[in-house]
Amino acid sequence: MRISLIVFLFSILFVSETYCQSVYLFFDQASPETKYAVSKLKPALISQGYTLNTSGKDYQYLINLDIASSQVGAESYIIKKEDNKISILGGDERGLIYGAMSLVESLKNGVTLEEVSYKTERPHYPLRAIKHNTSWYSYRPSSALDLHEETLKDVKYWEAFLDMMVENRFNSLSIWNLHPFVFMIKPKNFPEASPFNDREMEKWKKLHQSIFKMAKERAIDTYLIPFNIFVSHEFAEAHQVAKENVYPHYYVPGDTSEIVKRYTRESITQVLQEYPELTGFGLTLGEGMAGMTPQQRENWIFDTYIEGMRLAGRPSKLVHRIPFSSTTESLGATSVELERLTRQAIEREAKMGFIDGPIYADLKYNWSHAHSTPKLVKVHGGEMFDTFYNPLPEGYKITYTARNEDFFALRWGVPDFIREHIAENSQSYVGGYFIGSETYIPAKDYFTAIEGSVDWDFAFERQWLFYKLWGRLLYNPETPNEVFKAFYKRKYGAEGESLLEAMSLASSTQLKIGSLYDSRWDFTLYGEGFMALIGDETQYISANNLINQPTLDPDYISVKDYVDGIKANESFGSGKITPPILIGSLEEDCQKAMELVRGIAFENNLSLQYEVADIQIWANLGLHLAEKLKGSIALQSYRKGLGDKHKAEAITSFTKALHYWDEIITISRPLYKDMPLTHSNGSSHDRNDDNLFHWALIRDQVAEDIEIAKSATIGAL
Secondary structure, eight states: OHHHHHHHHHHHHHHHHHHHOEEEEEOOTTOHHHHHHHHHHHHHHHHTTOEEESSSSSOSEEEEEEEOTTTSOTTOEEEEEETTEEEEEESSHHHHHHHHHHHHHHHHTTOOGGGOOOEEEOOSOSEEEEEEEOSTTOSSOOHHHHTTHHHHTOHHHHHHHHHHHHHTTOOEEEEEESOOGGGTOOOTTOGGGOOSOHHHHHHHHHHHHHHHHHHHHTTOEEEEEEOTTOOOHHHHHHHTOOSSSSTTOOSOBOOOOHHHHHHHHHHHHHHHHHOTTOOEEEEOOBTBOBTOOHHHHHHHHIIIIIHHHHHTTSOBEEEEEOOSBSSSSSSOBOOHHHHHHHHHHHHHHHTOTTBOSOEEEEEETTTTBOSSOSSOOOBTTBOOOSTTTSSOOSSEEEEEEEEBOSOSSSOOOOHHHHHHHHHHTOSTTEEEEEEEOSSOOSSSOOOBOSOSOOSOSSHHHHTHHHHHHHHHHHHOTTOOHHHHHHHHHHHHGGGGTTHHHHHHHHHHHHHHHHHHSOOOSGGGOBGGGTEEEETTEEEEOOHHHHHHOOOSSTTBOOHHHHHHHHHTTOOOOTTOBOHHHHHHHHHHHHHHHHHHHTTOOOTTOHHHHHHHHHHHHHHHHHHHHHHHHHHHHHHHHHHTTSOTHHHHHHHHHHHHHHHHHHHHHHHHTTTBOOEEOGGGGTTOSSOOSOOEEOGGGGHHHHHHHHHHHHTOOTTOO
């Protein structure tokens, strides 16, 4: 009792002394970026018991925020302490903000100003971008995208999203839809193109002005990335052109009529002039351009986008997405000739004085499923050749879009996977990454079923670890796991101690699914649902599909090839991941993840309950896959005449796999709503409103594996 009293009195004394310590902030009050940094620093200081001194006299600590470009590189910062003076020095405004955010993080982790020590960081990549689609004129028509519209019109959403980007060191926001122009301007020479009256147009303009202004204050670059060739319905009707090139159609021939060219070119110029805080544009050379050769597509882009940028009379940045079709079709087909043509176009653009370089030449990493293997196996359309970096480029850098079309509901986070990604792609010609989805918008939370107090308002806040890992590691891949563990501990106290390790082990299930099951465009794989495009529909991956599907990662061995190899007494060589090796990895990782979260008390913390549940769902999905692989090996072995016992083994394993699926349902049914899923469109280019997903809704498809095994015959495939 006496010891407890002493400790209590000492803690009061410590808090009292802290509250007596005043801090004077010295900074450039004319700089919006510096003011933003200070706006984040002030509440962090106050929350830790410091008072803010406004007189500049009789303070205990001076924090000086300044630009020191001669000492520090771009986007870099130094924090140093000399007696009672702490200096945050940025190589530019962005670096200064990052330095301030670093000190904020330390304060929140309990570091006192007395304990502040020297720290410096610099960016690994110059581009660390978010790919963010809108629900208006969305690329894929779906209620899963439409439902975000009101949220996306809320400035508070964008403020929160941009704050998240700053905290996680993302430096660029790219906004994507088929045709953004009519939501931003009333074209001067084509007012008939606008679907809005003046009052409605003013609301749209205020929204976009607010987004770009807030981004500028946070030192975040902004890009508009439309698709081509598209116009508004009103423009198409008024001029009787481009009737197919309107939302929601995107897989259509290109309309290259002169009036469409002029309208597009003038819209680009007007947008850049009316939104001076918009950083630049991105070019896409695919959708809405069927029937055009690669050269015709480049020519059209040059006559519209590039010329429109020139006529704007101000410099702007450019993302030139590398086209995916070497034919006149809107299909994925790469070739050396296409790469040569594209490189020539980009090099020509890089020499133009009105384009603020470097140009970012962007490719999709492993098509639409970057959360698979960290190896670059293919881009959209197939193999990537060396044309863009041999010889080394001048005036542009290669960037990769790490698309995620595989998980939206479940939280995800595997830090070592991202580090491997970066290690694979740190050549001098690589400029960075775009992170984001085509089939998902991280705005409205349409997942959470239980009503109660949670620590998120918007969907992206549920996926806080996903953004934190990608952003912080793209900025500094040497950021240790302790940084991310500290966020868990701040959120959940001692109960958060093991969550990073558990999440990393459990959600690596997605990477194994993506590496095992080859996939291409958006709807061809949905990892968290263990679904894929099979025929014309997205459905559960049956045993037959799993057996016969090639692998994405060339080091993985498919079930079919494995059984064929066993029958022929062949070996697979070192470094190859056979199905038994994968089974062992899945079981070890997922069982350990389950053990790490066993006993965590979340009864009074709904947010923690969801964190734990997602780990459990990923782990059960991994154990489901392990049993499914066992069953598939046994089923294929029986069919290949390797023994009758394998049929019973297959039935047993598929029954166990169903058990793990039922565990997923038990965990997820009370927590997750039935969720609209864009993948339900299947191979169709039209929307499908019969699109709800939940693990419970496809249980019958999962159970069908047992019947497949029971009815199997030798020699049948």
